[in-house]
Amino acid sequence: VGKSTVDVEVLDELEEILVHADVGVETTVKIIDRIEKRVARDKYVSTSELDKILREEIAALLEENRAGDGANFDLPAGIKPYVIMVVGVNGVGKTTTIGKLASQFHKAGKKVVLGAADTFRAAAVDQLIIWGERVGVPVISHGMNTDPASVAYDAVKKGVDTGADVVIIDTAGRLHNKVGLMNELSKIKRVMQKITADTPHEVLLVLDGSTGQNALLQAREFTKATDVTALAITKLDGTAKGGVVIGISDEFKIPVKYIGVGEKIEDLQLFDKNQFVESFFSRK
Amino acid sequence: MFDNLSNKLDRAFKTLKGQGSITEINVAATIKEVRRALVDADVNYKVAKTVTDKIKDEAMGRDVLIAVSPGQLMVKIVYEELTELMGGHKQDINLKGEPAIILIAGLQGSGKTTFTGKLANYLKKQGRSVMVAACDVYRPAAINQLQVLAEQVGVEAYTELENKNPVQIALNAVAHAKKTNKKVVIIDTAGRLAVDEAMMKEIAEIKAAVKPTETLFVVDSMTGQDAVNTAKTFNERINFDGVVLTKLDGDSRGGAALSIRAVVEKPIKFISTGEKMEALDLFYPDRMAQRILGM
Ligand SMILES: Nc1nc2c(ncn2[C@@H]2O[C@H](COP(=O)(O)OP(=O)(O)OP(=O)(O)O)[C@@H](O)[C@H]2O)c(=O)[nH]1
Ligand SMILES: Nc1nc2c(ncn2[C@@H]2O[C@H](COP(=O)(O)OP(=O)(O)OP(=O)(O)O)[C@@H](O)[C@H]2O)c(=O)[nH]1
Ligand SMILES: [K+]
Ligand SMILES: [Mg+2]
Ligand SMILES: [Mg+2]
Numbered sequence: 371v372g373k374s375t376v377d378v379e380v381l382d383e384l385e386e387i388l389v390h391a392d393v394g395v396e397t398t399v400k401i402i403d404r405i406e407k408r409v410a411r412d413k414y415v416s417t418s419e420l421d422k423i424l425r426e427e428i429a430a431l432l433e434e435n436r437a438g439d440g441a442n443f444d445l446p447a448g449i450k451p452y453v454i455m456v457v458g459v460n461g462v463g464k465t466t467t468i469g470k471l472a473s474q475f476h477k478a479g480k481k482v483v484l485g486a487a488d489t490f491r492a493a494a495v496d497q498l499i500i501w502g503e504r505v506g507v508p509v510i511s512h513g514m515n516t517d518p519a520s521v522a523y524d525a526v527k528k529g530v531d532t533g534a535d536v537v538i539i540d541t542a543g544r545l546h547n548k549v550g551l552m553n554e555l556s557k558i559k560r561v562m563q564k565i566t567a568d569t570p571h572e573v574l575l576v577l578d579g580s581t582g583q584n585a586l587l588q589a590r591e592f593t594k595a596t597d598v599t600a601l602a603i604t605k606l607d608g609t610a611k612g613g614v615v616i617g618i619s620d621e622f623k624i625p626v627k628y629i630g631v632g633e634k635i636e637d638l639q640l641f642d643k644n645q646f647v648e649s650f651f652s653r654k
Numbered sequence: 655m656f657d658n659l660s661n662k663l664d665r666a667f668k669t670l671k672g673q674g675s676i677t678e679i680n681v682a683a684t685i686k687e688v689r690r691a692l693v694d695a696d697v698n699y700k701v702a703k704t705v706t707d708k709i710k711d712e713a714m715g716r717d718v719l720i721a722v723s724p725g726q727l728m729v730k731i732v733y734e735e736l737t738e739l740m741g742g743h744k745q746d747i748n749l750k751g752e753p754a755i756i757l758i759a760g761l762q763g764s765g766k767t768t769f770t771g772k773l774a775n776y777l778k779k780q781g782r783s784v785m786v787a788a789c790d791v792y793r794p795a796a797i798n799q800l801q802v803l804a805e806q807v808g809v810e811a812y813t814e815l816e817n818k819n820p821v822q823i824a825l826n827a828v829a830h831a832k833k834t835n836k837k838v839v840i841i842d843t844a845g846r847l848a849v850d851e852a853m854m855k856e857i858a859e860i861k862a863a864v865k866p867t868e869t870l871f872v873v874d875s876m877t878g879q880d881a882v883n884t885a886k887t888f889n890e891r892i893n894f895d896g897v898v899l900t901k902l903d904g905d906s907r908g909g910a911a912l913s914i915r916a917v918v919e920k921p922i923k924f925i926s927t928g929e930k931m932e933a934l935d936l937f938y939p940d941r942m943a944q945r946i947l948g949m
Contacts, residue, residue: 389699392878395690460901460929461763461874469794491929492767492806493799500794545904578763582696582878584906605762608847610880633762633792 380417381406384424391613391650394583397620401427425647428616432643435619442640443474446571451483451529451537453562453569455522457555457592458576460543463604463630465494467576468538469501470630470638476505480535485525486511487518487558488542498540504635518542518554519561526565539570546591555595574627576602577618580610589618598622604630607637611650681718684725685710688732695946696909698882701916709735733943740912741939745896745921749777751867753785753831754838759857759892760872761884762845765900765926767796769872770842771803772926772934777838778809785836787812787827789820789860790844800842807931810834820844820856824864841866848887858891869894870923873910875902881910882917889918896923899937903927907946 381402388398404427409415415423445452454471456464465488472482484502486509488494495511502509510525522539529537541558544551562569575598577585592598601619603612606629615626626641685706692702712731721727748754756773758766767790774784786804788811790796797813804811812827824841831839843860846853861869871894873881888894899911902925911922922937943949 386699389693390879392696392880395694459876459904461765463763491799492771492802493795496795496798497793504794545901547905548903578874578876580761580874580878580880580884581876582906582909583694584696584876584904587905605847608761608849608880609883610878614878 380420384420387424387650388613391611392582393613393650394586394617397617400620401431401616404431421651425644425651428647428650429643431616432619432647435623436625443478445475445480445536449568449571451526451534452571453526453529453537453539454572454574455539455541455559455562455570455596456574456576457541457596457598458543459545459578459588460491462543462576462578462581463602464488464543464576465497465501465540466633467574467602467604467628467630467638468498468540469505470635471628472501472507472538473505473635474638475536476507481533482507483525483529483532483534483537484509485522485537485539487521487525488540489514489516489518489521490542494540494542519558522558523561523564526562526569530565546588546595552591552595555592559596572600573598574600574602575624576604577612577615579603579606579612579629580608581614583614585614586617586621589622589624593622593624598624600625600627602626602628602630603641606649607631612646613650615646681710681713684728685713688728692909692912692946695907695948696876696878696881696913697946698879698909698913698917701882701913704916705735705739705912729947733947733949736912736943736946737940739939740915740922740942745923747870747923748868748895749782749838753828753836754868755828755864755866756838756840757861757864757866757869757892758840758842758872759869759888759894760845760898761847761874764845764872764874765898766845766872767799767803767842768929769870769898769900769924769926769934770800770840771807772931773840773924774804774809774838775807775931776934778807782837783835784809784838784840785812785827785831785834786810787824787831787839787841788814789823789827789841791818791820791823792844796842796844803931810836812839821859821863824860828864848884854887854891861892868896870896870898871920872898872900873914875899875908875910875925876904876906877910882913885914885918889920894918894920896921898922898924898926900926902935903933907948908942909946911942912946 458464475482486495486498499509512521573596575592631637689702689706718724778784788797788800801811814823925935927933
């Protein structure tokens with residue numbers, strides 16, 4: 371008789387792998403359900419095949435949700451300057467990701483302008499200016515404790531005036547449960563839209579790969595405040611797996627574009643769903 | 655979520671009760687709900703397993719199954735168990751030594767530099783002369799950041815802009831603190847991953863060189879399953895004395911607190927609750943247990 375259900379022990383093991391990768395209970399149950407259905411359909415499945423099926427099902431889930439769509443370092447044609455606003459909670463790696471991204475665009479021969487609209491955190495402007503120097507691109511700043519919206523406006527304006535290809539706006543880290551700070555983001559956006567109505571063209575939400583289930587709430591609130599269009603997951607050079615992103619892409623259908631794999635200028639990669647899923651199974 | 659869990663457990667017990675014999679197996683089924691709730695709060699799944707095994711024994715001993723509201727009793731047991739796990743011997747920060755040397759370590763972006771400023775502020779307000787030392791030679795503008803915070807709270811920041819050797823800077827900072835009669839010197843260090851061998855060696859060397867009175871491991875309360883890996887490795891390398899939990903002004907459940915406590919058995923000494931220099935608090939196990947359970 372063929373095995374039409376997978377035994378409980380094996381499923382528990384799979385559940386462990388997923389939970390350990392921060393996939394979260396709800397999404398884990400959803401994935402396990404998919405596997406059970408598939409096993410029922412395919413009748414016989416050995417344990418070794420199950421591993422493979424699990425990878426396929428997660429990758430398929432990411433695919434359905436367009437998780438890796440648009441993952442490239444190209445800029446869409448016909449929009450100039452392409453304005454990217456970078457948002458996220460405190461310390462996730464926004465400023466660093468901007469430095470790395472700027473470097474990618476700069477290397478590809480694009481003209482880049484950065485906007486230092488984190489005017490709040492101690493030395494945040496200096497940090498971005500150092501990144502600007504490293505990459506060799508101009509940074510627009512008004513110094514600390516100035517109005518972030520007007521910095522963003524001036525950066526976009528500078529981009530327009532100098533014929534830049536891309537303008538990237540750094541914003542202060544803010545916890546998504548702080549209403550005042552979330553409203554400030556909407557304001558920054560509105561002010562930039564005075565230049566062209568479709569600005570910013572991209573809102574990149576940066577998530578720390580070692581964050582647990584709270585990342586779902588971050589995605590929810592930032593999406594509400596700013597219409598997030600893409601995700602970057604940082605610090606995946608550690609042992610954290612970043613599995614919470616599966617649930618996020620499933621719920622919000624926002625593509626993951628970039629992953630951060632270190633602190634150096636070259637440590638930014640395009641999101642690759644197969645490689646991502648593969649890392650859940652590595653013992654590192 | 656507390657109501658949620660309590661209701662879920664009540665329902666689970668009810669269906670089980672209807673099925674006749676009340677056994678250990680019935681409790682086991684509800685224990686699975688508890689475990690899932692903990693994992694959803696970012697408690698490490700292995701820790702959640704150990705904890706719920708203990709809870710199961712406790713539940714059996716306290717006749718949960720014949721209680722009027724077994725779900726509620728169960729949640730109470732879970733709450734008590736978590737509180738005890740995170741409590742134990744509550745310790746204050748050790749400030750013996752002339753000067754007392756406090757070494758700050760942790761992952762990137764966890765909140766070390768901010769905490770350094772806050773702790774300086776806190777100790778200064780107690781009437782101590784405090785100095786902070788900038789030993790992050792890597793992150794762009796890290797030194798600058800600490801200088802700004804030190805100025806805000808009105809303490810001296812020791813910096814060496816050209817020196818790229820954090821061990822040396824730390825030693826020089828301590829010497830300078832002695833010379834200028836400081837009672838406390840707080841050493842801010844670069845963020846590092848537990849798997850970064852060179853950087854882990856560096857922090858161990860800083861510790862060996864300055865022999866701190868107190869070594870604190872700073873961890874972001876939003877951390878997921880990886881908290882255990884990180885805390886374990888840092889503890890193996892620098893045998894820290896206590897933990898600082900940051901960004902608790904967010905809405906994370908903070909299960910990492912329980913995981914770390916369970917795995918390294920070191921007390922949580924401070925919590926960080928905002929970006930302002932005053933946003934520092936002591937740790938209360940019962941409040942943390944409530945938070946994890948969403949009470
Ligand atoms: N290991 C590792 N560290 C990273 C990565 N990305 C950023 N970091 C580090 O994380 C820390 C925080 O990065 P920032 O870029 O300052 O983060 P942020 O989101 O701009 O922080 P705030 O502006 O304070 O909210 C720094 O020490 C970075 O070097 C990554 O992919 N891997
Ligand atoms: N909301 C909130 N933000 C915090 C808290 N503690 C620190 N932060 C913020 O988190 C971000 C990172 O804090 P830092 O103090 O730079 O972290 P760090 O560990 O020194 O970072 P690296 O030196 O890059 O490893 C900054 O934006 C801080 O303002 C906190 O308790 N609550
Ligand atoms: K990883
Ligand atoms: Mg920043
Ligand atoms: Mg720092």
